[in-house]
Every structure is written in structure tokens, then in C-alpha cells.
Amino acid sequence: NAGVMQNPRHLVRRRGQEARLRCSPVKGHSHVYWYRQLPEEGLKFMVYLQKENIIDESGMPKERFSAEFPKEGPSILRIQQVVRGDSAAYFCASSPPGGKSYGYTFGSGTRLTVV
């Protein structure tokens, strides 16, 4: 019964490159959430997706960031033309469909370092 799997665990990118972060939710979970955590800060909500749909992207920066959760395969958080300020830990969480009492299961995160 695997939990939320995120890869890679660590990612180093040079300024201007693209970063792709992957998240495979718990089997049977159709809701995915992405959070960003800057050093010494709390987790900031970025985006909430269901299969093939973006439900809430109110926390996503308007430029360079995008997210998807295709019908098949993992959810992807893509950051284009990375800058130093994008260096952070990115956490993905999943939850099952329906049921307001369900909590989230979080992955171990991807630590992005932009050099």
C-alpha cells in the first residue's frame, strides 16, 4: 500500500532551465494538491487538481508555473525558466474522492535547488 510517491527527491537546475516534478498519488486517490515550502517557512498552497481538471490554482504564480494531472500517469508540476527564488521543497498530497472528513496523505517532497 504505497503512499504518495514524489520524484525526484532532489533536483538541481541552472537558471533558465525547466524543472519537472512528479507525483503519483495513493492508489484510488483522484485528488492531488501541490504545496511549496521555502526554507524556514510554512507550506503554501499552490494548486488542487482532480483527474484531467484544475480545480483551484489560486496559489500558483501567474507565469512559468503549470500543473497537470492526466487521466493516466502521475501529476506533473512544471516550472519553466527557473530562477533562484524557485528553490524550495515542493510537496504533493492526495486524497480520495468525496468525503469531507478525509485528510491528505503527503509525499516526501522534491527539493529543488536552482544554481
Place this chain on the structure above:
Amino acid sequence: DAKTTQPPSMDCAEGRAANLPCNHSTISGNEYVYWYRQIHSQGPQYIIHGLKNNETNEMASLIITEDRKSSTLILPHATLRDTAVYYCIVRVTTSGTYKYIFGTGTRLKVLA
């Protein structure tokens, strides 16, 4: 914005009970209170959640006041491994969708 407020830090002696308070005065009648913790820089770990009644599991107990405006997470016998940031969360609902907004949490330090 987060719908909860917590003290920024607390210390607890090893083996003693750790009581972590949380205020959520604007909570709706059907909203659950969730507690998570983050050890070091790992992913947040679910601890417990509740609606109205007190809850207990193998990790902790959750005491919710009758008016539901505050709650307390109790770690009955804190160990050094319980040193972490503890987040009390009430789900935020906007435009028919919901999400967890994390506040700053309480940094619990368990002392030997």
C-alpha cells in the same frame, strides 16, 4: 489565510504530556479540525482529526471544546522523536472547492 492560530513554540520534557493548543474561532459547523506534524523537512504526517467529539488514536488525543472554537492536541508521553512543527488546520472552502491552508504551526521541542 489560515483559519487557525497557534503559539509559535513550546518545550516539553521527555516522558511528559505535550498539550498543543489551537484556536479556530471561525470554524463552520461541519468543518473538521485536522492535525499534522512535520519532522525536520519531511512531508507532513497526519496525526488525528475530529469534528465535535474528542478523539484518540495510537499517536495522540484531540480535545475539542464544546463551542468548537478551540482544540488541544495531546501527546501523552512525549519522546525526543516527537520534536517537530505541529499544524492545526481547518479546511478553507472557496467557490465550492476546499483546500488546507497551513498556518505557521507550533514548533515543539522535546527536551531530554
